[in-house]
Amino acid sequence: MPKTSARLLALLSLLQARRDWSGTLLADRLDISLRTVRRDIDRLRELGYPIAAVKGPDGGYRLSAGTDLPPLLFDDEQAVALTIALQVAASDTGGLADASARALNTVHQVMPTRLRNRVEALRVTSVQRPTTRPAAPVDGGLLLALGAAVHAHEILRFDYGSAGTDGPERRVEPHHVVTWDGRWYLIAWDLDRDDWRTFRVDRMTLRTPNGPRFTPRELPGGDVAGYLVGTFRGGGDGGGWPCRGTVILDLPAATVALYTREGIIEEAGPGRCRLTLGSWSWPSLAATIARYDADIEVVGPGELTEAFAHLSHRLARAAAR
Secondary structure (H helix, E strand, O other): OOOHHHHHHHHHHHHHHOOOEEHHHHHHHHOOOHHHHHHHHHHHHHOOOOEEEEOOOOOEEEEOOOOOOOOOOOOHHHHHHHHHHHHHHHOOOOOOHHHHHHHHHHHHHHOOHHHHHHHHOOOOOOOOOOOOOOOOOOOHHHHHHHHHHHHHOEOEEEEEOOOOOOOOEEEEEEEEEEEEOOEEEEEEEEOOOOEEEEEEHHHEEEEOOOOOEOOOOOOHHHOHHHHHHHHHOOOOOOOOOOEEEEEEEOOOHHHHHHOOOOOEEEEOOOOOEEEEEEEOOHHHHHHHHHOOOOOEEEEEOHHHHHHHHHHHHHHHHHHHO
16 A cells, blocks of 8 residues: 555545546545545545535545635646746736746746756747837736626626726626736626726726626627727727738748738638738738738729729839939
8 A cells, every 4th residue: 555645645636637536436546445535535634625525325525626725736747738838927918927927936846856857948938019018917816806707797896997096987797808918808798888898907996796697798799809809900899900801912821821910811722822801991901911022913802902003102102202
């Protein structure tokens, strides 16, 4: 029989692997008696692990959620994945970088040498898009409260104002908590304005308690990412860029994909591809497409063709000067 400490770790690993375990199955997996299983369960409870008894023919056990986070046991792959995720979060600008860095340091301290060497050989840096605005700090407890309200479909009440000021009270049906360009946002249905709104989390001060439950509405377009992108491009209905066109480029689709952050790319024959993009205006869309430095065939609409003509005249005048 393995030593008690090793046996407890093996038992804890099994309890974390699935929701419910019968006492008989635990005894078989650990090659111990039912009496020993019960005794080891009691030891884990004394260490702070909230293990509930499950009713059934053989009896059973379940590792439940407690008021405090007990020590966790990760396998090698989980530990490496957790460390990489924390590296990315620690270099992010979403307001949780400090907490992520502390968590990463904690994991590194207790990680076995064989895993620490693997992780240190892979240094991950999350490069953010250049921005002139500082990251807005967000309290982790506020994010948890918002997430809980979204999950429970409970109406939220909060004061909403710019940094350091109190704004008017808002009543909303929360739909999603998202991060965009270094900031956290709440997408919600505003009950007083009878429309969808997007709120910066760092400007929110929650009021308690939450309101009654509600039946979730369908987000315009049904896609959270598409709706948010459309909102920040001036199309609050989630429709995306106000100007959108399609062209055929004399470049392979794989090559165009390397330099296209947003857009639809399709094969259009050997060495050619079909590209659909959007922009603020037709001239800016034409200029964006021209940067691919390839022959262009406009598929549509006509406004894009006119924009290419307008742009060509402007560039010709610039060259003449």
